[in-house]
Amino acid sequence: MPESTSEQLTIAMIEQRLLDFLVERTKIEWEVGQDLFESGVLSSLFAMELVVFVEKAFDVSIEREDLALANFRTVRAMTDLVLRLGKAADA
Amino acid sequence: MREDLPVIVTEAVGDAAGRWDLAGEIPLDLLRGLGGKGLLCPEIATQFGGLGLTGRECGELTAHVGSLCSSLRSVMTSQGMGAWTIWRLGDRTQREHYLRRLTAGELAAVAFSEPDAGSDLSAMSTRIREDGDTLVVDGVKTWITASVYADLLVVFGRYGDGGAAVIVPATSPGVRRDPAQSPMGCRAAGHATVTLDAVRVPRTNLLGAAGQSLAMLTTIALTCGRLSVAWGCVGILRACLAAAAAHARDRRQFGVPIARHQLVARHLAELYVAERTATLACERASDCWDAGSPDQFTGAVLAKLVASRAAAQGAATAVQVLASAGAQDGHVVARAYRDAKLMEIIEGSNEVSQLILADRVMGVGG
């Protein structure tokens, strides 16, 4: 069986990389279930930064319906997306 | 980048840019010819008939086009933005079908702005709705660059409770194009108000999917457009610098070439600083784009703000140096003066750009 990124990357590792990026960019700490956009302070520009960060950091392509804000609202949602796209790439 | 690419554009433009400015039109055949060589959206991959340039190379070519004619560069910006939007939001079939057309001589325009939605695109009211297996588009789009020439309109609008873009053939029943009367600058770029009255297109023309955020989708297209406008401003500055330097060398007053007067020399230095500063901001932003860095989004805003302000100031300086020799519509510095000012307005005005950059400074916690 080929080695797959999704098997190597644990949920905890993905979450940590996302949390590190968030703290670096927003200068505050976030919880994995916290809605990043609810306060209205983070912009659509920032949502796109998250898209390309996730693409690059986890070597996935985010296309079509996956480019939805709902997939980037929380660290948990982004983690699910990474796992799902990682699996799809291995299949 | 292939060395012949800028040469092809230089030869196609020849000495016609001033005449196009006065006539308010670029010959359609010429646009189709350049488009058919892939030159109007040079970043598109070779597998779709494009030239496969990197963002940085595309930027340099855009600056070259901008140094010759900002109207042609504006058409290139629209084509590039349309193609990029199709590439980023389209599925495999749409990419294959439409990108091939945009590298084979067909032309594209991209429509966000509306009478009541300029800086505030969240006020957009154009609607895309489903009716069986067709989509129905209703709305009014203003100042749409290249729409007079375009075969395909990439129209952004509301879709369900989110947003989408849809590809509308410009000759579809219900599409009306009213050319902008006497635009102040980029006069031959083919701006028009586009009215879409119950325009029906197949469902397969939808770019994107249900549940997407309109703001995210427009950010995708605008980032590409901002880079293109910014590089176009670098081109304006290069043309102004060359014209000012040549004039300062040749024109004599008070017994010496005017370059020998220190106040004129300062103008030349300022123009050089403007050109270098804008170039560096653009190079940095394009490198972020090519690297897939998250900084590409604010980088593009920064480059566009820096380059358009530098171009507006630099063009005014160049007119000052040429004085009466440049004070005629169609002249390179006269065009630059009018064209550059508009670059401070489009794709996010100076003020909107500043708000975005202030957000970046503040992060969330400040």
Ligand SMILES: Cc1cc2nc3c(=O)[nH]c(=O)nc-3n(C[C@H](O)[C@H](O)[C@H](O)COP(=O)(O)OP(=O)(O)OC[C@H]3O[C@@H](n4cnc5c(N)ncnc54)[C@H](O)[C@@H]3O)c2cc1C
């Ligand atoms: C030459 C040209 C080409 C164009 N091409 C296209 C095209 O191809 N496609 C397209 O969709 N549109 C196009 N446009 C439209 C362009 O995008 C809009 O003109 C632009 O977004 C600004 O909108 P507005 O003109 O309605 O100005 P407004 O939004 O009415 O702004 C007026 C002034 O108020 C300022 N302002 C607004 N809101 C704020 C705020 N929150 N804080 C501080 N200042 C603010 C603005 O910066 C500006 O100075 C083009 C326009 C021009 C002039």
